[in-house]
Amino acid sequence: MHRKLFFLIPLFSLVLQTACQKTMSEEQIRARAMIIHEAALIVDTHCDTPTRLLRGNYDLGQRHEPGAPGSGQIDFPRMKEGGLDAEFFAAFLSQRALTPDGYENAWSRCNQIIDSMEVTCQRYSHLAEIATTPQDAVRLEKEGKRAAFLGIENGYPLAEDISRVKHFADRGVRYITLCHTRNNQICDSSTDDAPMHDGLSDFGREVVKEMNRFGIMVDVSHISDKSFYDVLEITNAPVLASHSSVRAISDSPRNLDDDMLRALKANGGVIQICVLDSYIKSDxxxxxxxxxxxxxxxxxxxxxxxxxxxxxxxxxxxxxxxxxxxxxSTAGVKDIADHIDYVVNLIGIEYVGVGTDFDGGGGIPGFNDVTDFPNLTVELFLRNYSEQDIKKIWGGNVMRVLQTVIDSAE
Ligand SMILES: [Zn+2]
CATH class of the missing domain: 4.10.860 (DNA Excision Repair, Uvrb; Chain A)
Structure with a gap:
């Protein structure tokens, strides 16, 4: 009797929600969606904004007018406006030669970018703090501050020195994207001309195990399909695709195909839909x-x-x-929601989120800077996602992955 009732309640509220949306005005729909948006912990798992900090002409603590020249796509005041509670700020390293000089430059640049994030967060400590755990994000949300998680896009600065994984863990880094658009010492890239290691290198295998040991999420975005399966074979924790979309919708090597999505589900990981136009819509x-x-x-x-x-x-x-x-771009917010729908229909609601790639090529009409975040919540609401579902998509899923990675570390 009680069990039956439990099943009926969500069904009833779904019917009610659907019936209501049909009779609601646009303003009413937006108002309802905004209540959910504000209640949710909203997380974006990828932006390259820290690169701007190093150029020295961008201030994360100041509001920039959306669309104005040099305005970028993320700053702390606009994060608040768009309801974005937590951002993974990536230290991006472009791939250069696998030589001692190349490694040295990447290593010092990566540390400088992390320094600049620390300095910025100290300077604007009333607006944002560095976060390393889901609890930090929840606490900061309650305090009305932004959570700044740290990531590294490209494992290049690790050079061939495994002790650097711990160094970055100690600095608060919570994910490392194993490579970028070219093969590196760790693994093959999805967009290089030909494989160099046939997936993960021997050093790459050590890196994955070491990241597991120190509670850093293994980011499988950018890596080749073979590298992806190699990672899944040896990782003892769920993985993250910090900014990748669905290959069945847009045929890019940067996106995940159906088999990869099923494997991701088996691993307990999460795909964060990348809002980069060519990954979202084949045109x-x-x-x-x-x-x-x-x-x-x-x-x-x-x-x-x-x-x-x-x-x-x-x-x-x-x-x-x-x-x-x-x-x-001819893509729009509906296209982002189509990718989310596709993942949900194929593997379930627990394995999808959003990784914008803002300030790194991300952004489409209707979703072009962080103040546009509510537009996606409205679209998900219109598609009858429940408040619980929207919370999972916007942050619950990736926070679950991060917590599991932390818990399974030594
Ligand atoms: Zn990228």
Whole structure:
């Protein structure tokens, strides 16, 4: 009798919610969605904003007007406006040569980026603090402050020195993306020309075990499919795809296919949908135009890594993003929700979240800076996700993964 009642209550509230939404005005829908949005712990697992700090011309504690030149996509005041409680700020290292010099530069740059996050959070301690556990995030949310988790995008700065995993754990780093767009000493990348290790290298296997030991989430975004399965074979904790989407919807090697999603479920991990237009929506015609323009930029000025001076990098950045602005994305918030629906239908509600990749290429019309976060909650509400479901998507799932990783560490 009681058991039956338990089953009926959620069913009843779903019917009620659906019936209500049909008769609700747009303002009423938004108001209801905002109540859920505010009650939820909202977490974004990937942005490259710290790169801006190192350039020295960006202040995370100041509000920047969305869309204005140089405004970036995340700052503490706008996080509050958009209801974003916790952000994983990634220290991004572009892949250079696997040489002592290359390693040394990446190592010192990575530590400098973490320094700059620490300095910024100390300076604006009334707005944000460095967080390392789900409890920190919950406490800071209650205090009305932002939680700043630290991640590293690319294991390159580990060089071939396994003791550096502990060094970064001690500095508060909670995930490391094993590689970036090129193969490195740890594993093969999903976007390099040819495999170098056939998945994880021997050193990479040690790195995964060491990350397990010290409670750092293994981030499988960017790594090749073979590397992904190699990681799942040896990890003793759930993994994170901090910013990847669904390959069945948008056919990119950066996205996860159905078998990978099923394997992710078996591991207890989570995929955080990346809001980068080409990962969200295949638009072959637009892609072709952009590729042609990007190719001619490369012919003229070389690749990102050929830009040695600050001035060269600035020109290159403006040209690169200028091309993308001339041919804007046709994706929208509904497309993000489609990726979430797909994962939920395939493997369940427990394994999906959001990793924007803001300030690293992420952003689409309707979801282009952190003040747009409520738009996705409205869309999920319209699709009849319950308050509980929305809370899982917005942060509950990834916080579960982080807690499990911490608990299974030594
Ligand atoms: Zn990335």
């Amino acid at each position: 072959p015609e637009r892609r072709a135009v952009i590729d042609t323009a990007t190719d001619s930029l490369r012919t003229e000025r070389g690749s990102w890594s050929d830009q040695k001076t600050e001035a060269e990098q600035k020109i290159y950045r403006e040209a690169y993003y200028g091309i993308r602005e001339r041919f804007p």
